[in-house]
Amino acid sequence: MALWAQWLAPVDGSLFADEWLRDHFIEWRHSVAPEPRVLVVDIDEASMRELGAWPWPRARLADLVETLLTQYHARGVALDIVLPNPADAEGDLRLGLLARHGPLVLAQAFDYSRDRPEWLREGVLAGARPALPGRADGTPATGYIANQAVWADLPHVGNIGFIPDRDGTLRRLPLRTSFDGKLYPALSVALVNCCGGAGLGATLARDPLQRVSYRRDWDAYTVASAADILAQRIAPAGASGRLVLVGSSSLGLGDRVTTPIAANRPGLSVQAAMLSTLLDEQQGLAPARWPGRLLGSAAALLCVLLAGYALPRLSAVLSAALLAALSAAWLLAAYAISPHDPDFSTTGPLASTLFLLAVAVPYQWQLSQRDSRHLLDTLRQYVAPAVVEQLLRSDIADPLAPRQLDVTTLIADMEGYTTHVEALPVAEAAELTRAFLACLTGPVIDQGGTLDKYTGDGLVAFWGAPLPDPDHADLALEAAAAIVERVAALSTQRQRDGRAPLRVRIGIESGLAFAGDFGTTFRSIYTAVGDSVNTASRLEQAARDLPHDIIIGAGTVRRAKRHRFLLLGERQLRGKEQRTTLYTLEPRMDHTPTSPAARQESAA
Known part of the structure; x- marks a missing residue:
């Protein structure tokens, strides 16, 4: 166009917008000098x-x-x-x-x-x-x-x-x-x-x-x-x-x-x-002739190319601002060119940017809305609504994009799950699983954690992603303590009903990890991968041989500001070349452990 x-x-005044703009240029520029x-x-x-x-x-x-x-x-x-x-x-x-x-x-x-x-x-x-x-x-x-x-x-x-x-x-x-x-x-x-x-x-x-x-x-x-x-x-x-x-x-x-x-x-x-x-x-006093049509065509192509490169990378608001700036720049250029070429179109490049503003920006807005809905639908599976709201207010362009962040990973599962459910009817086994996972999930969501996945009888969660949080270690520890309390309450209720008690094992470690959507076109999955995540898994496995429900790595201890710890010693964890120092939370008066050995130690 x-x-x-x-x-x-046609050069006959039929392009009313073009002539209207040129008329205003003449009105602004004309001289009253004698x-x-x-x-x-x-x-x-x-x-x-x-x-x-x-x-x-x-x-x-x-x-x-x-x-x-x-x-x-x-x-x-x-x-x-x-x-x-x-x-x-x-x-x-x-x-x-x-x-x-x-x-x-x-x-x-x-x-x-x-x-x-x-x-x-x-x-x-x-x-x-x-x-x-x-x-x-x-x-x-x-x-x-x-x-x-x-x-x-x-x-x-x-x-x-x-x-x-x-x-x-x-x-x-x-x-x-x-x-x-x-x-x-x-x-x-x-x-x-x-x-x-x-x-x-x-x-x-x-x-x-x-x-x-x-x-x-x-x-x-x-x-x-x-x-x-x-x-x-x-x-x-x-x-x-x-x-x-x-x-x-x-x-x-x-x-x-x-x-x-x-x-x-x-x-x-x-x-x-x-x-x-x-x-x-x-007398040679007329403005020099400029190739206005060539300049106008080049400006139109430049606007389209620049917009084509920038629009997919900008939000709808920034795209509209860019197109408005390009339109304003062309108006200044057209004002300068108009005395030098009486026949070039003053509104040609402007028509290109206005077309993009009228068509491309709304389309981009629709795409961004679709992406936002996809983002919300994805994030709501992993994080609390409050965290989703914070993400929407943040300046993170793509919260799902993989990034290297400092996170704290919590991995928890039920000890002896197979023994607990193998003799139960399917309905009762499902009810037990749901009740146990509820004990794990509630504290994670309450403390603003990201629910990575359920692992049958357990879960993987982390803090510090998708929103960075300097308190991620303390939040994970708070969630771990609350999980132990809830599982202990569920276990007490089961014992009153004549059923076997439950124990939860938790491993926690902090460190750098890659967090983001590592899914495929078939399914999105927001997760964290890295050495600290693997270490948290090994710590959870080590808890089966220790009289403590929560086993904590040195990375979390270094980052925590509001908790006190007990040193448990060093242990060679599977897949680790160096021995790993283990910690647990210092017992609190209101803390009820789920490990039988830990309960006996606390009672003594």
Whole structure:
């Protein structure tokens, strides 16, 4: 879409957003600095009150032109007035002589409408120009209003017809008009050619329908009343060496147009703006031509490539912020380019970013919502709801991604599980298993632990992942003590019912481990792997030979801040080259061990 806007879109004002933006650029940039090369002579209401209503005698128009050329030393004069009918013979003769032998340009108006029932054909066309080398085209006209036949041989006659855009704004003027196989220049072109048109070749070789730059506001032009000129009430220096446009701002005589700068401006203001544009081109004062279309196309592709690389890596909010920043950057670039290329699309790259903003960001948001639901569904299987809420508020981009973290692992199971359940009916065995696992799971969740997995009659849990926690060792120890208490209560109840007591074995160790989703496309599994996890498993197995329910490694002892420990000595654990120092929690008055040997030791 951006490339179409740059290269294929019609240059006729049909891209309303594009023109709207360019109009605002013109409005922000246009200058009110005086235009010293152009004088506008206005046959205004005051002039008609003083000298009589329109139409004026041709002799008075001839007096006005002669005064401008002889008394004010104007460089050249153009009449923005069509005179299709003969009038006073003396005045017509004088105007004809001035136009044939002096720097005077008369006007004719072409009609470009194709929906009129009858095309205009009034007066006789004059001032046809030869085709430019390599460019024989012009804006095709369907009719005209020209001057009387006695002026058919005038060398310099300019077109004042125009084609407003679809929204009624006048942004372009036909510098060349084609009619019946001949080319006719615009009034401003004819005036510059009449006074020496060198330097306009490149300008005139471009498209015949050219954009008016509107670099200057109407207030930048010196406007003199026709009555003041005829009475010579204005100092001659005000017109010396200038090109003069004679027309009318009167509502009954002159036309009114809407320009990018303002509405309801005299049509004469557009001719003045075009004349200034041509003079800038002729004198090398116009902004240098930039390849705006190439720059716009490159910017659009850059935006798409940058967005394509960044959007998948950013959240929906950051993606929207990036696209908004790219849009703002392009607006600044378009503002800088617009004076240098009148035809490039100001909104092409903007359309690309807005399309991504309207389509890609909502799609990305949907994907993020889906991923969030997957994340929540996955995490809820392992951690307490409070931990899930903390994860959602954290700045961790992907909590499930494997990371190396400092964790404490707790592994617990039931001693002699097979002996307990082998003689039980299936329902009772299942009830025992559920009750025992509830004793293990509750404290883990209460202490904010991550439930890795159930191992039949036991579980694996860890602290410090997915959210880092400096108290992970103490939290695991609190959970272990609570597990022992709950299993002891369950065991006491079973003994009252005449059943065998239960014992839980727990191994705890702390250290670096890789924690994250190590599952496959078939199933997610959030777990921790590492040497400290393996050591916790070996410590749990060592508890079967020791009179203590909880066996703790040195890593946990070093990290714990709120617990006291008993040294149990060293032992060679399976899979370990070095002997491992074993610890257990120092007994508390309210602690009820589940190991029979430990209970006897506590009672003694």
